Amino acid sequence: MTEYFQQVVDELEVQLKDLTYEEDNFIVCYEKAISTILKEIVGLKKYILEKGFMNEQEEILFFKRLKPVLLSKLIYYNTIYKIETKKPFGGDKTIKKYLHNELAKLKRYFDNNLDFYKYYRTNSTYLDHKYFLRGKHDIKLSLDTFYFEADHYFSTSHDYKVAKILANDLIQVYLEDQLYNTNRSKKQVPAILNWTGSKTALTELIYALHSQGAFDNGNADIKVVAKTFETVFNVDLGDFYHTFMELKSRKINRTKFIDSLRDALIRKMDELDEQ
Incomplete structure (x- = not known):
């Protein structure tokens, strides 16, 4: 059972x-x-x-x-x-x-x-x-x-x-x-770009960068990182922790967005090589 x-x-x-x-x-x-x-x-x-x-x-x-x-x-x-x-x-x-x-x-x-x-x-x-x-x-x-x-x-x-x-x-x-x-204070840095991908994809990216220790020598709090991305890219991630837990529970292709980034970058490099 x-x-x-x-x-x-x-x-x-x-x-x-x-x-x-x-x-x-x-x-x-x-x-x-x-x-x-x-x-x-x-x-x-x-x-x-x-x-x-x-x-x-x-x-x-x-x-x-x-x-x-x-x-x-x-x-x-x-x-x-x-x-x-x-x-x-x-x-x-x-x-x-x-x-x-x-x-x-x-x-x-x-x-x-x-x-x-x-x-x-x-x-x-x-x-x-x-x-x-x-x-x-x-x-x-x-x-x-x-x-x-x-x-x-x-x-x-x-x-x-x-x-x-x-x-x-x-x-x-x-x-x-x-x-x-x-x-949130309205005096924060205004967004100059709008995130147009899915919120799940951005959450996946944020957690990947945080896991890599890419911010403040790995000492940055995940919530601070997420709020910074929300401000900069003019997006509301909602309950990003719950989104991550769902990603974590996924048994198939848990890093779908990151994998697609890698593939897209390689394609771009290949295209430039062919020019």
Whole structure:
């Protein structure tokens, strides 16, 4: 089961990364990502319902550690999609207020589920038989209303809550990055060039240069490097760390852009040699 699940996740990462390369419109990219993840979840559900579990330990593993990884991706992309499509028009003050309100929602969810956060973060196991076995829910253990409407053949009382924890971590990074961009000083060096390649490609390039120690003798912080590129090339990379993690997870051609740079440079040199 674990091997099958990892294969599903690896294939999904490739699909999501391909969407990033293909779509310049991030709203359309999010829509397609949501649809892609849903298809994988449907396939995983069919597999689990057909194969079942060997024992309770395997069932707990699936609903505590495996399914939430996939479900968290759906929650993340769906939440970011809603945040972007509902973002108000206005100046920096309006945008910052909106983003702070979204961060406050994450904080409220954390506060309302503090006990479970502690349980999960400390790798506790003494309530796993209630949290992560199907049909073992306890109404006293802070259930989300979502659970009562879920398919109980493919859900436990708290697997969705784990997925929310994983997704909220990424959503917080995304929102804080948006706030950072909004707060950037307008007195910075103006952009003289516009980056017209994909944001994923630029992220790949930035991490390659940083890994090589090309800035400040290798002492430059990756976030500072990324913000400098955003300013100089007039581009918003969004959650570039999450983009890099997706690149890292890709099993096929993880350095697609850098490889294409090398090929393009060699072609250029060959053309000049022929002149």
